[in-house]
Amino acid sequence: MSNYKTSEQYGHALSHIHDSGFAGVAEAAADMLISTLKASGLTHGRVTDLGCGSGILARKLLDQGYAVEGVDQSVAMLALAQSRAPEAVFRHESLLECEIAPSIAVCTIGECFNYLFDRNNDEAALDRVLHRVHQSLEVGGIFLFDIATPDRIIKAPPKQFFQTQNWTTLVENIHSETPLMMTRKISSFVRAGEYYERVDETHHLRLINPNMLAHRMTTLGFEFEMFDCYGPTPLPAGCIGFCAYKRNIPEPG
Numbered sequence: 006m007s008n009y010k011t012s013e014q015y016g017h018a019l020s021h022i023h024d025s026g027f028a029g030v031a032e033a034a035a036d037m038l039i040s041t042l043k044a045s046g047l048t049h050g051r052v053t054d055l056g057c058g059s060g061i062l063a064r065k066l067l068d069q070g071y072a073v074e075g076v077d078q079s080v081a082m083l084a085l086a087q088s089r090a091p092e093a094v095f096r097h098e099s100l101l102e103c104e105i106a107p108s109i110a111v112c113t114i115g116e117c118f119n120y121l122f123d124r125n126n127d128e129a130a131l132d133r134v135l136h137r138v139h140q141s142l143e144v145g146g147i148f149l150f151d152i153a154t155p156d157r158i159i160k161a162p163p164k165q166f167f168q169t170q171n172w173t174t175l176v177e178n179i180h181s182e183t184p185l186m187m188t189r190k191i192s193s194f195v196r197a198g199e200y201y202e203r204v205d206e207t208h209h210l211r212l213i214n215p216n217m218l219a220h221r222m223t224t225l226g227f228e229f230e231m232f233d234c235y236g237p238t239p240l241p242a243g244c245i246g247f248c249a250y251k252r253n254i255p256e257p258g
């Protein structure tokens with residue numbers, strides 16, 4: 006029998022690895038969100054972070070005087086978020102189902118719309134979240150997010166490895182055409198005293214067509230720009246970011 010374990014998605018080990026080794030995108034997204042909010046005159050109010058992870062963005066927003074509500078499906082991520090950003094409100098829910106309170110901004114950073122952790126994730130479910138985000142935002146409010154697109158199939162290396170003093174992570178990216186999916190097999194070796202503990206997770210991601218999404222965003226009443234970096238920090242290859250504003254639609258009549 007093998008002596009390593011598979012765990013829930015973003016269990017304890019991988020949550021710590023994400024937090025200590027992959028914080029750069031969330032930090033850069035937070036900086037972009039703060040400057041966009043300030044440029045729009047939105048200096049206070051609630052920001053909702055769907056797929057908040059370990060609270061990296063929450064901490065930065067709180068430090069600028071914003072209130073933050075975060076939602077995530079990982080208990081381990083939420084524990085990290087709670088200790089980093091105790092002034093925020095965190096909820097253990099699926100972002101596909103959760104209620105979104107009235108907000109000046111909503112963000113979803115780090116391919117959160119792509120994960121198939123919630124098996125109900127499909128085009129219709131994504132459509133419903135976009136609709137709820139739009140309803141929750143005040144006019145002029147900001148929706149900042151990124152997605153993994155089908156280009157991830159060409160651009161993501163088939164195998165990657167990452168190493169620090171305390172852990173090593175090996176990632177194998179496997180693609181399937183029908184349905185259009187990317188499977189990430191992640192094996193992590195985490196230092197535990199003089200030994201290393203091995204933890205495996207497998208993540209399935211539904212790849213999202215950015216043009217179809219852009220069309221849907223326009224239909225809903227968003228104006229937006231698409232980009233491939235949060236300020237100086239590039240998004241992973243094959244990902245696209247959206248910075249959207251809720252348009253002021255005149256009442257009929």
Ligand SMILES: C[S@@+](CC[C@H](N)C(=O)[O-])C[C@H]1O[C@@H](n2cnc3c(N)ncnc32)[C@H](O)[C@@H]1O
Nearest residue numbers: 031056057058077078079099100114115120123
């Ligand atoms: C790559 S991490 C990004 C975390 C954080 N946004 C950041 O940038 O540091 C993806 C996060 O999305 C969360 N997630 C994925 N699908 C979810 C769902 N359906 N509902 C809630 N959280 C979800 C995962 O638990 C994980 O914390």
